[in-house]
Amino acid sequence: MAAHIPLAPVESSTEARIRTLASDLKQQPGALLPILHAVQDTFGYVPECTAAVLATELALSRAEVHGVISFYHHFRTRPAGAHVLHICRAEACQSMGSAALERDIKQLLNIDYHQTTADGSVTLEPVYCLGNCACSPNIRLDDAIHGRMTLARTERLLQQLKEGQA
Amino acid sequence: MTRLYLSCDSCALSVGADELAQALTAQLGEQIDLQRTSTRGMFWLEPLLEVETPQGRVGYGPLTTEDLPSLLAADLLNGGDHPLCIGLVEQHPYLARQQRLTFASLGHNRPLVMEDYAAQGGWSGLQRALTLSAQQIVDEVKESGLRGRGGAAFPTGIKWQTVLDAQAPYHRGFDEAVKFIVCNADEGDSGTFSDRLVMEDNPFQLIEGMLIAALATGATRGYIYLRAEYPHAHRVLQQAITLAEQQGYLGEAILGSHHRFHLQVRLAAGAYICGEETALLESLEGKRGMVRAKPPLPALEGLFGQPTVVNNVISLASVPLILNKGGAYYRDFGQGRSRGTMPLQLAGNIRQGGLVEVAFGVTLREILYDFGGGSASGRPIKAVQIGGPLGAYIPPAHFDTPLDYEALAAIGGMVGHGGIVVFDDQADLGQMAAFAMEFCALESCGKCTPCRIGSTRAQEVLARIRQGEDAEDNLALLTDLCDTMEQASLCALGGMAPYPVKSIVKYFGEELHSVSQTPSAGGQH
Numbered sequence: 187m188a189a190h191i192p193l194a195p196v197e198s199s200t201e202a203r204i205r206t207l208a209s210d211l212k213q214q215p216g217a218l219l220p221i222l223h224a225v226q227d228t229f230g231y232v233p234e235c236t237a238a239v240l241a242t243e244l245a246l247s248r249a250e251v252h253g254v255i256s257f258y259h260h261f262r263t264r265p266a267g268a269h270v271l272h273i274c275r276a277e278a279c280q281s282m283g284s285a286a287l288e289r290d291i292k293q294l295l296n297i298d299y300h301q302t303t304a305d306g307s308v309t310l311e312p313v314y315c316l317g318n319c320a321c322s323p324n325i326r327l328d329d330a331i332h333g334r335m336t337l338a339r340t341e342r343l344l345q346q347l348k349e350g351q352a
Numbered sequence: 353m354t355r356l357y358l359s360c361d362s363c364a365l366s367v368g369a370d371e372l373a374q375a376l377t378a379q380l381g382e383q384i385d386l387q388r389t390s391t392r393g394m395f396w397l398e399p400l401l402e403v404e405t406p407q408g409r410v411g412y413g414p415l416t417t418e419d420l421p422s423l424l425a426a427d428l429l430n431g432g433d434h435p436l437c438i439g440l441v442e443q444h445p446y447l448a449r450q451q452r453l454t455f456a457s458l459g460h461n462r463p464l465v466m467e468d469y470a471a472q473g474g475w476s477g478l479q480r481a482l483t484l485s486a487q488q489i490v491d492e493v494k495e496s497g498l499r500g501r502g503g504a505a506f507p508t509g510i511k512w513q514t515v516l517d518a519q520a521p522y523h524r525g526f527d528e529a530v531k532f533i534v535c536n537a538d539e540g541d542s543g544t545f546s547d548r549l550v551m552e553d554n555p556f557q558l559i560e561g562m563l564i565a566a567l568a569t570g571a572t573r574g575y576i577y578l579r580a581e582y583p584h585a586h587r588v589l590q591q592a593i594t595l596a597e598q599q600g601y602l603g604e605a606i607l608g609s610h611h612r613f614h615l616q617v618r619l620a621a622g623a624y625i626c627g628e629e630t631a632l633l634e635s636l637e638g639k640r641g642m643v644r645a646k647p648p649l650p651a652l653e654g655l656f657g658q659p660t661v662v663n664n665v666i667s668l669a670s671v672p673l674i675l676n677k678g679g680a681y682y683r684d685f686g687q688g689r690s691r692g693t694m695p696l697q698l699a700g701n702i703r704q705g706g707l708v709e710v711a712f713g714v715t716l717r718e719i720l721y722d723f724g725g726g727s728a729s730g731r732p733i734k735a736v737q738i739g740g741p742l743g744a745y746i747p748p749a750h751f752d753t754p755l756d757y758e759a760l761a762a763i764g765g766m767v768g769h770g771g772i773v774v775f776d777d778q779a780d781l782g783q784m785a786a787f788a789m790e791f792c793a794l795e796s797c798g799k800c801t802p803c804r805i806g807s808t809r810a811q812e813v814l815a816r817i818r819q820g821e822d823a824e825d826n827l828a829l830l831t832d833l834c835d836t837m838e839q840a841s842l843c844a845l846g847g848m849a850p851y852p853v854k855s856i857v858k859y860f861g862e863e864l865h866s867v868s869q870t871p872s873a874g875g876q877h
Contacts, residue, residue, distance in 0.1 A: 215525040215656055216618075218638030223619055250639075257640040257797075258621035260580045276542030277737055277784065278773045281700035282728065314624065314741075314791065315540055316581055317548040318363050319773065320395035320698065320705025329583040333366035 201239050203228065208243040218244060218254055222261055231262045267302040267309040269347055271295075272326040275312045278319035287323050290337045308344065353385050354429040357402040357409065360388035360463065361552050362584040363545070368416060369399040375417040376401075383429065390553030392459040393707030394446055402441055402459075405431035411441040446723060451685060452709045453693045454670050455546075457554050464591055466599060469556040475601070477675030481564045482609055486516055489568035493671065495679025497691030502536055502627075502664030503739065503768040503844075505757050508671075511661060514651035515569040518659035525656065531571040532660040533562050533613075534636065535668055537578040537585075538620050538627040541740025543699040543771030547665035549707060551578070551585040554669075555592035559601065559615065561668030564675055565661055566613045574615040575655070577632050580622050589617050624741075624795035628843045629662040631797060642797045643843040664769070666695060686712035690756035690767075700773035701727045717751040719772065731776040735860065737784075739768020741791050742848035744855035745781060764855060766848075782863040785856040786814045792849035803846025806837040810853065817864050827857070827864075 207224045211217045221240060225232050237251040244251070255261050273288050295303050295310060302309040316324045321333030327343055358364070358373055376386055392400060397413035410431035412423060419436060426434040438444055441459070452458065461468035469475070481489050494509030520529040535558065539547035550558050562574050578586055593615055596602045604612045618636055620626050626635045630644035633655050654660025670692065674682045682692045690712035696719060698705045703725035710719075720726070720733060727733050735745040744765045746753075753759055757767050775781070792807035813830045817823050834850035841847040857864065 216636050216638040219618065219621060219635065223621070244638075253640050254638070258623050260620075260622035277741060277787070278543045278700040278771075280784070280787070281773055281775045281779060313581060313622075314795075315542045315544075317539060317545040318366050319543045319545060319700060319771070320702070321363060321367055321398070322700060324366065326581070331362055331366040331584075333363065 198235070200229075200233050201235050204233070204236055204239045205243060208240060212243055218246075218251065219258075222255060222258075226261055229265075231265045234263065267306050269307060269328055270309045270311060270326075271344075272311045272313035272316070274314070274316050274322070274324045274326075276315040276319075278315075279323040282322035284323035287325075287335060287337060287340075291325075291340055294337065294341065307348070353383060355385045355387065355404040357387050357389050357404070357459070358399060359391035359459075361391035361398075362548070362582075363395050364391055364398045364400070365584070367398050367414065371417055372399050372401065372415055372420075375420055379420060379424070380429075387462060389460065389462055390458050391549070392441065392447065393455065393549065394444070394704070395706040396704050397438065400438075400441075403428060403431050407431070408440045408442055411438040411444070412436045413438065446704060446706070446708075449723070450709050451693050451711050453673055453682065453685070454557075454666060454695060455549065455554075455707060455709050456673075457557070458549070458707070461554060463553050463555060463588055464595065466556065466595055469554070473676060474556055474672070475560060477672035478560050478563050478567075478601075479607075481567050481675050482607065482611070484567075486568050486570060489564060489675065490516055492679045493568070493674060496670075496674045496682040497679075497686070497689075498667065498670055498674065498682065499690070499757070500664055501666035501670070501694070501769065503541075503766070505767065508663065508667050511651055511663070512565065512568050514649065515571070515659045515661050518652050520570075520659050521657070523656060523658055526573065528572065530573055530656075530658050531569055532655045532658055533565045533569070533571045533574040533668075534629075534633070534655055534660055534662045535562060535574065535576040536627065536629060536632055536662055536664050537576050537582075538624075538632060539582075539665070539769065540579060540624045540627045541769050541771050543737070543773035544697050544740060544769045545699075546695040546697055546707060546770060548582055548585055549695075550665050550669045551576075551582070552588050555588050556596065557669045557672060558589075558665055559592060559596050561671040562615060563601065563606065563613055564671050565663065565668060567611060569659075569661055571659075571661065572612055572614065574613060575636055576615070576617045577620055577626070577636055578617050579620045586617065586619060593617065623797075624791075625797045625843075625845055628845065630843070632662065633660070640797070642799050643845075645842065666769075686756070687754070688712075688756055688758060690758065694755065694767065694770050696755070696770045696772060698724050698772050698774070701729055701733075701776045701779075702774040703728050703730075712756040713754050715752050715754050716746065716772075719755065720751065720774065724774070727774060727776045729776045729778070731778060733774055734777045734779055735775045735781060737773045737775070737852065738771070739766040740771055741788060742844060742851055743768050743771075744851045745775075745784065745859065746855070747859040749859075764851070764858075766851075780863065781856050781860045782814075782818055782865070785853045785864060786811060786818065788849055788852040789814060792845060796845060800840070800842040800846060802837045802840040803842070803849070806833055806841075806846065807849060809833060810837070810850075814853070814864070820865060823865060831857070 241248040400413035402409040426432040457472040498508045499505040623641045625631045626641040631641040635641040695709040789810040796803045798804045817826045
């Protein structure tokens with residue numbers, strides 16, 4: 187007859203996955219940012235349990251980890267839409283009419299910054315410089331930068347995304 | 353088979369270079385050998401297609417796939433004439449008038465092909481450095497007169513000397529008495545892209561510069577702290593480091609010597625303040641990017657408390673040439689205390705935007721009109737902002753100022769990282785003054801009061817001035833607040849955020865009092 191083996195405490199899969207991501211990186215000094223990038227790349231955002239899990243893994247306080255997550259604009263604590271659209275708000279893009287483009291795109295998507303469209307397809311974020319300032323105004327759609335943008339070109343890109351999904 | 357060249361830089365990609373490459377391959381297939389090279393830095397012409405002919409490379413741009421039929425009809429493969437033809441690329445006045453030292457390879461190499469890098473003189477500086485003592489390398493850099501190209505303009509050789517002379521304590525995490533080379537690649541200033549060009553277009557040059565810095569100071573580990581907004585540069589750097597490791601340039605026993613150097617890229621997370629060197633070090637240590645008080649200098653107690661060189665990408669990328677050709681060669685370009693060349697970046701509302709690497713001393717007017725060709729909109733240029741979001745707005749009355757560190761400082765400006773953003777007469781500079789403080793409030797690390805609170809208060813005061821509310825009293829208050837921020841902030845963010853505001857008050861004061869009807873800062877073109 188098999189011995190009665192006590193079960194390990196039940197752990198949510200999210201926590202387990204964060205622990206795995208951390209264990210791959212935590213040996214290197216200053217590992218918190220690389221780990222948070224890995225978490226966001228995996229989940230699309232930094233889940234709420236991250237601070238508690240990483241605090242244990244890295245021997246930090248939860249406040250320290252939370253402080254880092256909240257300091258950096260790049261880390262989001264809520265899921266984004268299927269695609270993230272960044273509009274550059276920095277000076278060079280402003281000199282080429284980005285404020286009007288920004289207003290038009292917001293109207294087109296019917297959302298403001300940090301919001302996601304009703305169908306969950308696009309999240310809108312501001313960004314301050316994409317390093318393509320000689321071809322202003324610029325946007326970034328996921329990992330691709332698009333220069334000399336107009337509303338018409340933005341609409342076309344979004345349309346292509348939709349067709350790609352279908 | 354005809355050889356064609358098309359850039360794979362993210363600027364070219366952002367305006368359709370990949371689509372053009374696909375269409376060319378689909379239509380011409382076996383007839384062409386299409387090489388994806390670095391960009392020429394003439395961004396208004398991207399995507400710029402170059403065709404090799406017996407006379408040299410003939411260029412066409414800016415192209416879209418729709419231009420292909422007419423190009424082929426015009427005998428593209430033999431360099432035939434076409435409305436979008438710019439003639440021999442090397443003879444284009446934009447390039448012919450430049451003094452490209454740091455960016456000499458642009459347009460000539462495939463970024464991740466090591467043979468191309470070597471063919472352009474790559475690794476010669478490193479090879480010479482391997483025959484010199486650390487002190488001799490430092491002396492060569494001192495001789496060159498190179499000053500930090502990230503904005504602070506501190507002499508690079510003196511920084512290296514401090515790190516060379518520093519005794520590194522033992523560090524448990526690394527199990528050695530480690531010194532570091534940290535490359536500041538958090539290029540966050542609007543209007544700047546020269547760091548990105550090095551990293552995407554000639555990444556081995558940065559690696560070579562960091563290796564030379566390591567030999568000069570006894571550092572064994574390096575980090576490239578790269579902004580998260582540069583995904584393409586991230587991919588290129590990762591691949592370049594892997595290739596360099598495979599070929600024995602990085603890791604243990606560099607090129608068979610007793611030197612070792614381990615290099616990795618660390619991705620930032622979207623905080624402008626991390627371009628400030630002490631905030632950057634905090635971030636690399638895995639913390640919030642809060643500015644540190646100085647002293648101690650990072651050169652003595654930097655990353656993880658160890659002696660650390662923190663240099664900008666361009667400073668490090670300038671070093672291979674200095675070692676290859678000697679410090680005196682580099683020093684003989686430029687004027688006064690501004691030696692060598694400066695990669696200026698022409699951006700915003702400008703007809704011919706791109707990279708202009710010239711010796712210090714050329715005037716702003718030459719840059720804007722001879723190189724830039726005036727505004728993109730065709731309207732008069734009203735102002736230029738030099739040196740990023742913390743730089744002053746310069747009016748046309750000062751366009752004859754020569755570009756060097758001291759001459760710009762004399763009119764309240766700064767070279768900074770060399771970005772020049774152009775605004776035409778439709779720009780609302782009152783709005784730009786408000787934006788300067790909005791940006792400072794958004795990006796302040798919060799450590800010191802003048803920056804954290806001053807930036808928000810300044811936004812409120814500016815709003816009242818723009819609404820015409822007690823304009824005179826509020827202007828006096830704004831001036832007072834700017835002085836406080838300037839003198840009492842811990843770092844350059846709070847200390848210099850008043851610069852754009854004060855320059856607008858000084859040169860464009862009347863614009864502060866009118867709230868524009870549109871949210872736009874410039875005309876939509």
